[in-house]
Each structure stands twice: as structure tokens, then as C-alpha cells.
Amino acid sequence: MAQSPKVDDSGKRIPDKRFEPDEQLFRRFMRQAMSPTRPYIDLSAISLPDLSVNRSKYSRASDVVDDFPDFGVAAFLVSEIPPSQVYRGTTQFEFRAVHKPLKKNYAHSEVQCFRNGEHFSWSRDDIDDEVEEMHYRWRYRLQQVLKVVIGPPEPRDSF
Amino acid sequence: MNQKTNQGALYWIPVITRNRGDDCLYIDELPGFLVPFTAPTANDELAELVLLSDNWDGQGAPAPKTGSLEFASQILKAGREYGLQPLSVSPSAIGGVGITYAAGTREVFVEARNVGRIYSLFSEANGDDPEFLRVEIGEINEYFNRVSQYLHADPIAPVYDNICFESIT
Numbered sequence: 001m002a003q004s005p006k007v008d009d010s011g012k013r014i015p016d017k018r019f020e021p022d023e024q025l026f027r028r029f030m031r032q033a034m035s036p037t038r039p040y041i042d043l044s045a046i047s048l049p050d051l052s053v054n055r056s057k058y059s060r061a062s063d064v065v066d067d068f069p070d071f072g073v074a075a076f077l078v079s080e081i082p083p084s085q086v087y088r089g090t091t092q093f094e095f096r097a098v099h100k101p102l103k104k105n106y107a108h109s110e111v112q113c114f115r116n117g118e119h120f121s122w123s124r125d126d127i128d129d130e131v132e133e134m135h136y137r138w139r140y141r142l143q144q145v146l147k148v149v150i151g152p153p154e155p156r157d158s159f
Numbered sequence: 160m161n162q163k164t165n166q167g168a169l170y171w172i173p174v175i176t177r178n179r180g181d182d183c184l185y186i187d188e189l190p191g192f193l194v195p196f197t198a199p200t201a202n203d204e205l206a207e208l209v210l211l212s213d214n215w216d217g218q219g220a221p222a223p224k225t226g227s228l229e230f231a232s233q234i235l236k237a238g239r240e241y242g243l244q245p246l247s248v249s250p251s252a253i254g255g256v257g258i259t260y261a262a263g264t265r266e267v268f269v270e271a272r273n274v275g276r277i278y279s280l281f282s283e284a285n286g287d288d289p290e291f292l293r294v295e296i297g298e299i300n301e302y303f304n305r306v307s308q309y310l311h312a313d314p315i316a317p318v319y320d321n322i323c324f325e326s327i328t
Binding site for chain 1: 207208215216217218219220221246247248249250251252253254255256257259261268270272273274276278280282288289291293
């Protein structure tokens with residue numbers, strides 16, 4: 001069951017930095033990202049840098065699709081986040097969940113990438129093949145542990 | 160009216176959904192809330208993706224741009240020429256279009272990105288590291304030769320040395 005937001009002495013909401021290994025992280029995905037013939041979702045639903053998710057400590061899976069009727073929800077455990085990705089034996093990228101509450105979504109969190117201990121981000125418009133290789137390999141590893149917890153609705157006739 | 164005149168099906172779409180960057184239709188003459196729109200590709204799989212706006216996932220995902228839709232269309236067309244039907248075609252959360260082909264335990268994911276690049280991942284359900292490569296649209300036939308060989312290659316037969324097959328009578 002989702003808990004109430006963590007607050008400081010003045011009652012102001014503050015991030016809860018602690019993630020338990022068995023806490024679930026919810027990610028919504030569009031209907032097209034799932035084929036009826038296989039139980040997992042496409043790589044295209046997973047994005048870096050800073051993968052947006054909701055943490056189960058403060059939300060339910062269904063909260064993620066409240067305003068997104070064409071979407072389903074996939075989940076993974078904090079302990080299932082691929083913790084690191086080595087690129088050609090040299091540069092190591094690390095990944096971990098970070099609580100990033102939003103005004104209307106306290107449960108919002110991100111799986112962030114770190115290099116040499118620093119938050120590592122990159123522009124989606126100025127890409128580098130080496131970073132992309134790391135990116136695709138990590139997305140693939142996460143795809144392998146994602147479980148669909150709310151299936152997307154059947155397609156509707158659009159026109 | 161400037162009209163896109165490719166060979167797609169004719170759709171009626173709300174004007175409001177077309178108001179985004181370089182993918183917008185230029186409506187000079189037609190009044191009202193609906194305009195005829197010829198999808199920029201002949202691929203039904205892409206028709207819904209054309210309608211997406213930025214932040215379609217509520218998490219900041221960019222809508223597929225014209226360039227990535229055109230690359231995706233060429234990929235789908237080339238795949239069909241090799242007898243390959245996509246398992247899924249979906250908008251990419253990082254901007255672009257993702258296409259998955261599968262056969263048996265093997266999958267090929269190819270993503271036409273908004274930045275004008277195409278990346279692909281060849282994977283097998285045995286847990287091995289997938290193969291990553293960048294694809295040039297000018298070499299799409301060579302790419303699909305490889306995809307086709309990969310997906311149609313006989314997988315290594317699993318060895319079930321702990322199973323004894325007996326006839327059931």
C-alpha cells in the first residue's frame with residue numbers, strides 16, 4: 001500500500017532518498033510497444049538519460065496510467081536495475097534510482113546514469129555512437145527484467 | 160493548401176493534432192476543424208504515430224519527426240521485400256520509431272531516431288550480449304540481408320540430456 005509523502009519538521013515534502021531493493025518501479029508504455037504474442041515490452045519504451053518512473057512506496061501501478069488510457073504499466077524492482085555498463089572495457093557507467101518528486105506526483109523518480117560518480121546526462125539531439133552503444137545495451141538489459149503489471153487496452157478504431 | 164502527396168491512405172484528423180514543428184500541415188485554404196491528410200507513408204503501422212505530439216507519454220518523449228517516420232517507412236518496406244513482418248512498430252520514448260522483428264528465440268530491434276540515425280540490436284534469448292550496430296539507410300538492403308540470415312538461421316538445437324523420450328502407447 002502506498003505511503004504518505006515524507007515531510008520535514010515544517011511539514012514540507014522532501015525526497016525520500018532510501019530505496020529498498022524489493023521496491024517496485026512503475027513505467028508506463030504505449031499500447032504499440034507490446035506485441036500480443038510476447039509478454040514483454042519493446043526497447044522503444046525505455047529511455048535514457050533519466051528514465052522516469054513512479055516508486056511503489058508512494059504510488060500504485062494504476063496511478064501511472066490515470067490520464068493515459070492507451071497505456072499499460074511495466075514494473076521492475078530496484079534490485080533489478082542493471083547497476084553498471086562497461087563500454088569496451090574502459091568507461092563504466094553506473095545506474096541507480098533517484099527520488100525526484102514532482103508537484104503533482106510525489107512518487108516520481110528517475111533511474112539516472114552516473115559516470116565517475118557524477119550524474120551523467122546527454123542531449124537527445126547531439127548523440128555519440130559510443131554513448132549510444134552503452135545506452136542500447138543498458139536498455140536491453142532493463143527490458144529483460146520488465147514485467148507487465150497492467151496490460152494496455154485493445155486497439156480502438158481511430159477513424 | 161500545401162498538400163503532402165505520397166501514396167498513403169487518406170485520413171481525416173483534427174487540426175489540433177498537427178500543430179507541431181516540422182510535421183505540421185500548412186492549412187491555407189480549408190476552414191473548419193478537420194483537414195484531409197495523406198499519411199507520409201504507405202505503412203498502416205505508422206499512421207497512428209504520425210498523429211503524436213511532443214510529450215505523448217507525459218514523460219517528455221518527443222514525437223517522431225518526419226525524417227524518422229520516412230526512415231521507418233523505408234525500413235518496413237525493405238523488410239517486407241525480405242519477407243519480414245514486424246512484430247511491433249512503436250514510437251520511441253527517446254524520439255523516433257522502434258521496430259522489432261522476431262523469429263524463434265531471436266529478435267532484431269531497429270530504431271529510426273529523430274536525430275537522423277538508425278541503430279539496431281540483434282539479440283537472442285540465451286542471455287548473450289546483443290550485437291549493436293549503426294545502420295546507414297543507403298545500405299538498408301545489406302542490413303536486411305543480415306537480418307534475414309540472423310532470423311532465419313537454424314538455431315542451435317538445445318541439448319536435453321536429462322530428458323528421455325519414450326513412445327507413449
